[in-house]
Amino acid sequence: MNRRRPTRQSVEISLFPFLAVLICTMGALIVLFVVMVLQARTDAVAVELPPLSVPAPAEPEPPIETPAPEPQVDYSEQMAELQALREKRLAQLQENRMQLSGLEDHSHRLTEQIKKLRADIAVLEGETTNVTGSADDFETQKENLQKQIAEAEAELAKVREEAEKRKPAYALVPYEGRSGTRRQPIYIECTADRVIIQPEGIGLTGNDFQPPLGPGNPLAAALRTIREYRQGQGVENQGSPYPLLVVRPDGAESYAAARDALDGWDDEFGYELVDEETELAYPPADRFLAKRLVETVELARRRKFAIMMAAPKKYGRIEDQYLVATRNGGFQAVGGGKDESFLENRFIHGNGKGAFGEKLGGSGLNGGGEAFNPPDGSNMQPGSQAGQQGFYPPNAPAAAQNINSNGQQGSPYERQGTASDAAQNGNAGTSGNRASMAQPIAAKRGGNWALPNATPRSTAIMRPVHLVCSGEQMTLVQERGVLGPAETVPVDGDMEAAADKLVRLIHTRIDSWGIAGRNFYWKPTLEVTVEPGGDAVFRQLETLFYGSGIEVKRK
Numbered sequence: 001m002n003r004r005r006p007t008r009q010s011v012e013i014s015l016f017p018f019l020a021v022l023i024c025t026m027g028a029l030i031v032l033f034v035v036m037v038l039q040a041r042t043d044a045v046a047v048e049l050p051p052l053s054v055p056a057p058a059e060p061e062p063p064i065e066t067p068a069p070e071p072q073v074d075y076s077e078q079m080a081e082l083q084a085l086r087e088k089r090l091a092q093l094q095e096n097r098m099q100l101s102g103l104e105d106h107s108h109r110l111t112e113q114i115k116k117l118r119a120d121i122a123v124l125e126g127e128t129t130n131v132t133g134s135a136d137d138f139e140t141q142k143e144n145l146q147k148q149i150a151e152a153e154a155e156l157a158k159v160r161e162e163a164e165k166r167k168p169a170y171a172l173v174p175y176e177g178r179s180g181t182r183r184q185p186i187y188i189e190c191t192a193d194r195v196i197i198q199p200e201g202i203g204l205t206g207n208d209f210q211p212p213l214g215p216g217n218p219l220a221a222a223l224r225t226i227r228e229y230r231q232g233q234g235v236e237n238q239g240s241p242y243p244l245l246v247v248r249p250d251g252a253e254s255y256a257a258a259r260d261a262l263d264g265w266d267d268e269f270g271y272e273l274v275d276e277e278t279e280l281a282y283p284p285a286d287r288f289l290a291k292r293l294v295e296t297v298e299l300a301r302r303r304k305f306a307i308m309m310a311a312p313k314k315y316g317r318i319e320d321q322y323l324v325a326t327r328n329g330g331f332q333a334v335g336g337g338k339d340e341s342f343l344e345n346r347f348i349h350g351n352g353k354g355a356f357g358e359k360l361g362g363s364g365l366n367g368g369g370e371a372f373n374p375p376d377g378s379n380m381q382p383g384s385q386a387g388q389q390g391f392y393p394p395n396a397p398a399a400a401q402n403i404n405s406n407g408q409q410g411s412p413y414e415r416q417g418t419a420s421d422a423a424q425n426g427n428a429g430t431s432g433n434r435a436s437m438a439q440p441i442a443a444k445r446g447g448n449w450a451l452p453n454a455t456p457r458s459t460a461i462m463r464p465v466h467l468v469c470s471g472e473q474m475t476l477v478q479e480r481g482v483l484g485p486a487e488t489v490p491v492d493g494d495m496e497a498a499a500d501k502l503v504r505l506i507h508t509r510i511d512s513w514g515i516a517g518r519n520f521y522w523k524p525t526l527e528v529t530v531e532p533g534g535d536a537v538f539r540q541l542e543t544l545f546y547g548s549g550i551e552v553k554r555k
Helices: 016-048 076-131 135-165 218-231 252-261 287-310 419-424 495-513 535-544
Strands: 185-190 195-198 202-204 242-247 270-273 321-325 331-335 381-385 388-392 459-469 473-476 487-490 520-530 551-554
Touching (some): 195 218, 202 287, 459 535, 473 495
Parallel strands (some): 185 242
Antiparallel strands (some): 185 195, 321 331
């Protein structure tokens, strides 16, 4: 059973009005504070920032008015007028040019006419002067003319007389018939003691046809040179030249030797038998071809000589043969001694009759063969060697013509005669010619006497040495870059002593070059500059140094 409590009666304070007033007051203050803060911020921004200016709106541009197009003008008529005017001016300019050209031509003709008239006036004045001359002048001129006429008639009579006495000459020309040929012949004349290449007059002797022959022998080499030279001339429809052997009655041996040398020309050669009295007219000689032939034959002889020196057991020793310097350069081969036939004669100095009066070249190392024809038509100087008739040019050294009375020539090393001995034995030399007394020093001292370091198994290193040769002294020129005076050797008559002194100076020069190397040695080449008056000294020096090991060359 629920019991109800009794209600208490108490006095309570009412708080609602106080709290309500407080809350309202706080709310009002908060709102007030917020408004004040916002107002303060607004004032601060208004003070710091300048007032913003608002641009005025741009006024719209007025529209551009497009100009109205101008009316087009027709210029075609004006262009036609200008074109017609241009053509008219060009025609007028061309006409003016033609007039100017005519005036210039007329002026030139007038100038030439004036010159011609002046020349005519000068001629007339000269003729007037001659006409006004004295009668003595006319007589003198008449006598001179008559004298010239008489001389011309005498010369004509002399020429006619010589032509009547002259034997008829015959020419060998290719036959142009049905079985003929257009090929040009290479004339090879076979005589008793030589083979002559005509018309250049290159003479080859028996020594040129001794072994070794082969394709490099002098005759075959000369024929190849002629063939190449003629083919290079550009003559059409003639074919290759071929050798034509012209055999004289006493040229049987030389013909056989030439046939052996032309072993490779079996199907390309011909021959013609001609008697001794018949004179043959060969074509004119070619100077350029003659020079090339001399060089070719010289080179072939040098090669042959080198082969013979390299194989003495096969081809025999040739110590009894040596070279003598000629006056005009080159060498004259001398020696051999005994009587021999054509193929066995040694070093005959050949001389073919060339077609022009000059010497074409010196003889080679291994035989004769100069082309020489005296311009005055005189005969060659006769000589005798190996029991046969030979010919020596007038300027050959006396050592080459040192022939005794029985037609034999002994060893040149054994003959050291004086001028009187030479005169008694038919020597062409004179006592005044010092070159005629010079003999190679190698005859007494042996080969390579000036190069003691040269051995058969060593190799030579050639080096030039320059020498200036005059009539009184020989000057050994210093090498480039070497200081010091030039060394001189006086020539006082004893040329052999001067040569010894020169060799000593050359040995000193060789010592300054240093060691050549193992199995090598220095081989100086004497390059000589000959001054006026030094030709005789140079010839003696060239003869004395033959076989010494020092080669002498003329610059």
